[in-house]
Amino acid sequence: MKDEQLVLYSAQPNVAVEAARWLERACERMGYAGPRMEKLTLCTLEAVNNSIEHAYRFTPGNIQISVNSDADAITVTVSDYGRRLPAQPTTHCPSLLDARGRGSWIMQQWCDNVYHKFFDGMQHVVLQQRLHAEADQDTLKQASPQLGEHS
Amino acid sequence: MNPITYERDHAVFRLPAQVTLANAQSLRSEILNIISQLTTRLILDLSDVEFADSSGLSMMLVCITCARRQGGDIVLLNPRPRVQALVELTRLNEVVAVMRDLPQAVESLSASVAA
Secondary structure (H helix, E strand, O other): OEEEEEEEEOOOOOHHHHHHHHHHHHHHHOOOOOHHHHHHHHHHHHHHHHHHHHHOOOOOOEEEEEEEEOOOEEEEEEEEOOOOOOOOOOOOOOOOOOOOOHHHHHHHHHOOEEEEEEEOOEEEEEEEEEOOOOOOHHHHHHOOOOOOOOO | OOOEEEOOOOEEEEOOOEEOOOOHHHHHHHHHHHHHHOOOEEEEEOOOOOEEOHHHHHHHHHHHHHHHHOOOEEEEEOOOHHHHHHHHHOOHHHOOOEEOOHHHHHHHHHHHHHO
16 A cells, blocks of 8 residues: 655645645556546545635635555545535536536546545545546556556 | 737637636636627637636636627637546536637637627
């Protein structure tokens, strides 16, 4: 198992994109790349946006992004100490003009598992992609030996 | 580099590397200003966009709606694969034309405004 972590301050400029870029590099170090990884990165960007926009709407704070990989999956957790927000499972694609729910929809479509946890005073959004799922050819070609051999 | 280039009957606005929550509002103001002051026929060049999120796409939809209300239109040009994937997931491509090269975009814009 490999894992890495990053802590950012929600009031920093461009914090979500910084998190996305960091995650891309971390995934590449773990041998995970390609379109599925890019989708996971965007889902993380959306989760960080939710922390900024909703959890830390009135008071800024730290956002922690962690990524870990094992033989079965790559998992990103976005954690904050902000206002607790109810999970928003959506069964249909929200209109782009809806104020809420778009990010949740994207996460649900592009990750194999999405769930929310609350503990230690923090809320955590967990995004997971299974490595056994339909991996694109780029991912398979670039996977490290530890992650590979899963067809 | 100036992000806006003007042709005879339309303008091309080159979006920056990120079109996200962080800058969606400022980009919206800039684009709406172009629509109200200069031209309602606009091509949004996405060639440089590395990161776009749902807020960025929402911004584009607001601008598209505004342009159409004023008799014009907006066409999206050359999004990168990851941005194209988001456009398709959110079905923005069902609302706006997405073209791969500038001549196609200009032709699409002309056709939609003429219709």
